Each structure stands twice: as structure tokens, then as C-alpha cells.
Amino acid sequence: MKDGVKIPEVVFKTRVRDDSIGSDNPFRWMDVPSQSLFCGLRTIVFSLPGAFTPTCSTFQLPGFEANYKKIRDLGVDEIYVASVNDAFVMNKWLESQNVLNIKAIPDGTGEFTRQLGMLVAKDNVGFGLRSWRYAAVIRNGIIEKWFEEPGRQDNFAEDPYGETSPDNIIGYLESVR
Numbered sequence: 001m002k003d004g005v006k007i008p009e010v011v012f013k014t015r016v017r018d019d020s021i022g023s024d025n026p027f028r029w030m031d032v033p034s035q036s037l038f039c040g041l042r043t044i045v046f047s048l049p050g051a052f053t054p055t056c057s058t059f060q061l062p063g064f065e066a067n068y069k070k071i072r073d074l075g076v077d078e079i080y081v082a083s084v085n086d087a088f089v090m091n092k093w094l095e096s097q098n099v100l101n102i103k104a105i106p107d108g109t110g111e112f113t114r115q116l117g118m119l120v121a122k123d124n125v126g127f128g129l130r131s132w133r134y135a136a137v138i139r140n141g142i143i144e145k146w147f148e149e150p151g152r153q154d155n156f157a158e159d160p161y162g163e164t165s166p167d168n169i170i171g172y173l174e175s176v177r
Contacts, residue, residue: 001116001117001118001134001136001143001146001148002143002146003143003144003145003146004142004143005142005143006141006142006143007034007038007138007141007142007143008034008111008112008115008116009033009034009035010033010034010107010111010112010115011031011032011033011034012031012032012033012034012037012105012106012107012112013029013031013086013087013106013108014029014030014031014032014087014104014106015027015028015029015030015087015088015091016028016030034112035141037078037080037105038138038140038141039140039141040140041077041078041138041139041140042075042076042077042137042138042139042140042144043076043077043078043079043080043137043138044064044071044076044078044079044080044135044136044137044138044169045079045080045081045082045105045135045136045138046060046064046079046080046081046082046133046134046135046136046164046169047081047082047083047107047113047118047131047132047133047134047135048060048061048081048082048083048131048133049083049122049127049130049131049132049133049159050083050084050085050127050130051083051085051089051090051092051093052089052093052096053159055159055161056083057093057097059161059165060133060161060164060165060166061081061093061094061097061099061102062097063165063166063167064079064081064102064166065097065099065100065101065102066166067166067167067170068101068102070170071166071169071170071173074170074173074174074177075173075177076137076173078103079101079102079103080102080103080104080105081094081102081103081104081105082104082105082107082112082113082131083105083106083107083130083131084107084108084109084110084113084119084129084130084131085106085107085108086106086108087104087106087108089106090104090105090106091104091106107131110129110130110131113130113131116134118131118132118134118148118152119131119132120132120152120153120154120155120156121154121155122154122155123154123155124155124156124157132148132149132152133148133149133159133160133161133163133164134146134147134148134149134164135147135148135163135164135169137169137172137173145172147163147164147168147169147172148163148164149161149162149163149164150163
């Protein structure tokens with residue numbers, strides 16, 4: 001993937017709260033086209049191998065949440081976290097992390113990740129197909145700036161993290177201010 005490429009057009013299967021349901025589980029399914037998340041806006045999407053995993057839960061997600069206001073002040077409308085996990089897992093993960101600002105993109109089938117060229121096998125750790133760690137600044141559905149951890153390959157023994165950190169992305173946003 002590279003700068004200047006259009007974001008794939010896929011439909012995400014999400015779960016949204018609907019208090020009109022009136023049950024212990026007041027959520028309903030909602031299809032969300034990728035265009036509705038990225039078109040007409042400047043957004044960040046960062047992706048990771050899995051919800052509840054150590055690096056993702058200790059550094060990456062909390063770092064974006066802690067820097068949400070700063071990133072918004074640098075001209076970003078929304079920040080999304082994507083993972084090859086279903087909506088149930090993504091929602092529970094954000095809840096468990098007390099995340100209030102970052103929005104989940106549940107790529108349960110991996111189609112979005114596959115079309116970005118970032119789907120990798122993680123069988124070596126029992127995950128199956130998952131996302132390689134990446135981030136992108138997206139303007140009106142087009143990748144403005146692409147960030148990717150080095151070493152992308154199937155069953156890579158390490159989990160590199162640095163290129164896709166909030167600090168690195170903030171540095172880019174400050175440089176183009």
C-alpha cells in the first residue's frame with residue numbers, strides 16, 4: 001500500500017446500541033460502508049493483529065486514546081482502530097480499555113485488510129489470518145500518508161511496533177500543518 005491510493009470499498013458488519021430494543025442486550029446489526037467512514041473527512045485508521053493482545057492493549061490503543069484531542073487539533077476528524085476481529089470482540093475490547101473516543105472497525109472477514117494487502121498468516125501464534133500492523137492518514141477516501149511496521153510476512157516471529165505509534169503519526173501531522 002502507498003500514499004495516493006483509494007481506500008477499499010467494503011461493508012463492515014457492526015453492532016450499535018439501540019435502547020428501543022429494550023433488552024439486556026440492546027444492540028442491533030448495522031452495515032457500515034467504508035466510504036461512509038472515510039469520504040469527506042480526514043481520518044486516521046490504525047490496525048493491529050488482534051484485540052486484547054499485549055502491544056495493542058498496552059501501547060497502541062491507549063496511546064491513540066490519550067492523544068485524541070491533540071490529533072483532532074491537528075486537523076483529523078475521526079480515529080478508527082481496525083482489526084480482523086468481529087464486532088462483539090472489538091466492542092468489548094474498547095469497553096474493557098475505557099476507550100471513549102476511538103471508534104472500532106470490525107473487519108471480521110478480513111476483506112478490508114486483504115484489499116489493503118495487509119492480511120498475513122499468524123498461525124505461529126494460533127491466530128490464523130490477521131492484519132499486519134499499519135496506520136494511515138486518509139483524506140476523503142484517499143491515503144494521504146501510509147505507515148507500516150517493517151518485516152511484513154506470514155508467521156513473522158516478532159511483533160514490531162514503532163512506525164504506527166501515535167507519536168510517529170503526530171510527528172507527520174505536525175510536519176504538514
